[in-house]
Amino acid sequence: MYRYDEFDETIVRERVAEFRGQVARRLTGELSEEEFRPLRLMNGLYLQLHAYMLRVAVPYGTLSSRQMRQLAHIARKYDKGYGHFTTRQNIQYNWPALIDVPDILEDLADVEMHAIQTSGNCIRNITSDPYAGAAAGEIDDPRIWSEAIRQWSSFHPEFSFLPRKFKIAVTASEHDRAAIKAHDIGLRLYRNAAGDRGFEVLVGGGLGRTPYIAETARAFLPEKHLLSYLEAILRVYNRHGRRDNKYKARIKILVAVDADDFRRQVEAEWENSDKDRLNAPLEELLRIRRHFAPPQFEKLDAESAAFNVARRENATFDRWVSHNVAAHRHSGYAIANISLKPIGKPPGDISADQMDAVADLAERYSFDEVRATHEQNLCLPHVKKDDLFAIWRALGDAGLATANIGLVTDIIACPGLDYCDLANARSIPIAERIAERFADPVEAADIGELKIKISGCINACGHHHVGHIGILGVDKKGEEFYQIMLGGSGAEDASLGEITGRSFSSSEVVGAVDKLIGFYKTNRQDGERFLDAYRRLGPDPFKEALYGDASNN
Amino acid sequence: MATLRITDADIVIDERPHGEEISLAEWREGVRPEAGRFELFIPNTEDVDALAEIISRFEAVILDFPNFQDGRAYSQARILRERLGYKGEIRARGAVLCDQALFMVRSGFTALEIGAGDAEGFIRAIGAFTAFYQPAADNAVPVRDLRAAKRVAA
Numbered sequence: 222m223y224r225y226d227e228f229d230e231t232i233v234r235e236r237v238a239e240f241r242g243q244v245a246r247r248l249t250g251e252l253s254e255e256e257f258r259p260l261r262l263m264n265g266l267y268l269q270l271h272a273y274m275l276r277v278a279v280p281y282g283t284l285s286s287r288q289m290r291q292l293a294h295i296a297r298k299y300d301k302g303y304g305h306f307t308t309r310q311n312i313q314y315n316w317p318a319l320i321d322v323p324d325i326l327e328d329l330a331d332v333e334m335h336a337i338q339t340s341g342n343c344i345r346n347i348t349s350d351p352y353a354g355a356a357a358g359e360i361d362d363p364r365i366w367s368e369a370i371r372q373w374s375s376f377h378p379e380f381s382f383l384p385r386k387f388k389i390a391v392t393a394s395e396h397d398r399a400a401i402k403a404h405d406i407g408l409r410l411y412r413n414a415a416g417d418r419g420f421e422v423l424v425g426g427g428l429g430r431t432p433y434i435a436e437t438a439r440a441f442l443p444e445k446h447l448l449s450y451l452e453a454i455l456r457v458y459n460r461h462g463r464r465d466n467k468y469k470a471r472i473k474i475l476v477a478v479d480a481d482d483f484r485r486q487v488e489a490e491w492e493n494s495d496k497d498r499l500n501a502p503l504e505e506l507l508r509i510r511r512h513f514a515p516p517q518f519e520k521l522d523a524e525s526a527a528f529n530v531a532r533r534e535n536a537t538f539d540r541w542v543s544h545n546v547a548a549h550r551h552s553g554y555a556i557a558n559i560s561l562k563p564i565g566k567p568p569g570d571i572s573a574d575q576m577d578a579v580a581d582l583a584e585r586y587s588f589d590e591v592r593a594t595h596e597q598n599l600c601l602p603h604v605k606k607d608d609l610f611a612i613w614r615a616l617g618d619a620g621l622a623t624a625n626i627g628l629v630t631d632i633i634a635c636p637g638l639d640y641c642d643l644a645n646a647r648s649i650p651i652a653e654r655i656a657e658r659f660a661d662p663v664e665a666a667d668i669g670e671l672k673i674k675i676s677g678c679i680n681a682c683g684h685h686h687v688g689h690i691g692i693l694g695v696d697k698k699g700e701e702f703y704q705i706m707l708g709g710s711g712a713e714d715a716s717l718g719e720i721t722g723r724s725f726s727s728s729e730v731v732g733a734v735d736k737l738i739g740f741y742k743t744n745r746q747d748g749e750r751f752l753d754a755y756r757r758l759g760p761d762p763f764k765e766a767l768y769g770d771a772s773n774n
Numbered sequence: 775m776a777t778l779r780i781t782d783a784d785i786v787i788d789e790r791p792h793g794e795e796i797s798l799a800e801w802r803e804g805v806r807p808e809a810g811r812f813e814l815f816i817p818n819t820e821d822v823d824a825l826a827e828i829i830s831r832f833e834a835v836i837l838d839f840p841n842f843q844d845g846r847a848y849s850q851a852r853i854l855r856e857r858l859g860y861k862g863e864i865r866a867r868g869a870v871l872c873d874q875a876l877f878m879v880r881s882g883f884t885a886l887e888i889g890a891g892d893a894e895g896f897i898r899a900i901g902a903f904t905a906f907y908q909p910a911a912d913n914a915v916p917v918r919d920l921r922a923a924k925r926v927a928a
Binding site for chain 2: 226228231232236239242243259260342372373375376377378379381382383456457460464476493494495498499501502504506508625671764
């Protein structure tokens with residue numbers, strides 16, 4: 222994985238020193254909260270319902286065990302002993318004291334981490350495929366390109382005061398595990414018919430109040446031109462994105478007005494630019510590439526006898542393998558997902574002790590690497606099948622062996638009204654109660670892949686628009702109600718969910734989900750997921766299952 | 775109000791009065807300055823790509839920050855410097871805050887209109903960083919080129 226050199230180190234340390242000075246000016250009253258606000262936001266520090274919240278960047282979701290241990294240390298020393306992984310592969314601390322934040326940033330810098338550009342109207346943390354370098358069928362390691370973008374976008378002088386925040390996701394696989402079509406820019410590296418590598422550049426995706434699936438801005442961009450092309454898109458957006466209304470300020474609105482005109486403007490800007498100067502030089506890309514050289518995998522048989530025996534003898538282990546373990550490109554290895562969705566707990570939360578346990582496992586079994594996923598889970602990307610049973614037992618000891626990746630209980634939820642001052646309704650308790658309803662692992666396995674995503678308000682941090690079942694908290698005369706959407710997807714088959722009808726009270730919502738799932742189970746065909754059944758049958762029968770007669774909507 | 779001037783050599787407060795200023799709208803209406811040092815005020819909604827011929831007649835261009843979150847003038851400054859090759863002064867006006875000053879300098883601004891007595895904070899903020907990742911409109915050598923130079927030296 223990428224390691225800082227003296228230049229990266231200098232930049233991050235200088236940032237810490239700068240913010241230490243700004244915090245000191247705030248604490249003495251030289252800066253008002255109003256003046257301090259944009260400065261703290263540039264460092265990922267929000268003022269929430271009850272306290273400050275610090276969002277720490279995990280570039281493209283990759284962590285070493287040393288970094289994970291430092292995150293545990295920060296949780297213990299400055300917070301309440303836990304952290305929260307987000308849908309953008311970042312980690313948030315919910316209870317830091319302002320006076321401690323410069324020290325937290327210093328501790329992060331000690332392990333080559335920071336909170337730069339995790340908020341504010343700038344280019345945010347670059348997200349990528351959590352299976353990068355591990356999954357079969359990858360054209361290249363997308364982290365090489367993510368790191369090039371990370372450096373280019375850090376403290377970009379022209380693009381630090383954009384109309385609105387800007388999110389970029391990169392993948393190099395047919396399978397989209399980074400929700401690239403729900404990003405301001407999504408990049409998919411592939412090989413064209415001539416055998417050359419380049420990016421499909423998607424632009425204008427995003428959720429929030431007006432969700433859009435990204436449009437293709439350019440079907441094939443030779444990879445060497447990545448940074449100059451990004452610069453052209455960002456420049457067109459910086460100049461022409463709306464600034465009169467924050468809810469219409471994302472690039473998706475600019476693209477939606479006239480996508481062809483937007484493409485023409487980007488191409489014209491790009492053709493006019495000094496591409497050679499803006500693009501990353503080949504030797505710099507090679508330097509970054511060397512950091513992502515594959516680990517020294519052993520030559521192993523594809524099948525592990527010990528692993529197969531353990532699966533046969535232990536049904537609980539077998540279930541965990543079925544749901545949480547994914548195929549690795551290298552013979553005898555596997556990808557082990559760690560669910561942060563234990564039944565009845567807030568999605569994405571992890572205690573300091575659990576972070577240490579994950580760090581130990583990564584160090585011992587996974588070439589020192591952990592990944593955060595955009596679905597608020599973790600994974601160990603490179604483990605031997607021979608070691609899976611030992612890993613599973615250690616995860617069990619740490620309370621991390623929930624076998625539910627991709628299932629009905631693997632729910633994405635925003636922090637909601639429990640933490641967030643924008644929310645209309647709580648998200649976490651709804652997620653917890655749905656998970657409790659479907660806690661029976663046999664029933665959950667029978668339901669199969671089902672992505673439930675919950676947001677506490679229309680800003681859609683819980684991605685409800687792209688949930689197979691999306692749940693949106695709304696305020697009805699001071700009471701929390703929940704709207705249900707069906708048919709969304711954030712994967713390569715991306716689509717936006719459709720609203721079913723009248724909303725449900727917080728006591729009705731679990732029952733409503735239950736009805737939908739019951740209808741699916743009765744009407745599914747062989748091997749058909751909930752989403753596939755919805756796409757085949759259309760919304761009406763599902764609405765009828767929810768509301769009885771469709772005329773009651 | 776004071777003017778902070780930034781060169782590669784130093785950063786100084788310049789007490790001299792500004793030149794004669796006209797707006798782009800006035801220029802388009804046919805206003806022509808008579809003699810002396812002329813400065814052109816360009817709103818941040820303007821497409822500066824089309825202004826190459828006009829700006830060549832002015833010794834300074836003034837770009838606007840109506841509020842600190844409105845970053846359109848950063849793009850305008852870079853286009854003036856890097857694409858149109860404008861060599862005169864580019865001066866920032868409006869919500870010019872010390873914590874944005876370095877971005878302005880990197881985008882090609884060589885003068886900032888700041889509050890009297892604010893210079894110290896600006897000079898500190900502009901000097902707060904010594905390494906930069908991306909090429910921009912200043913003379914800073916991007917980190918990638920420093921890395922390459924180090925490799926050659928080694």
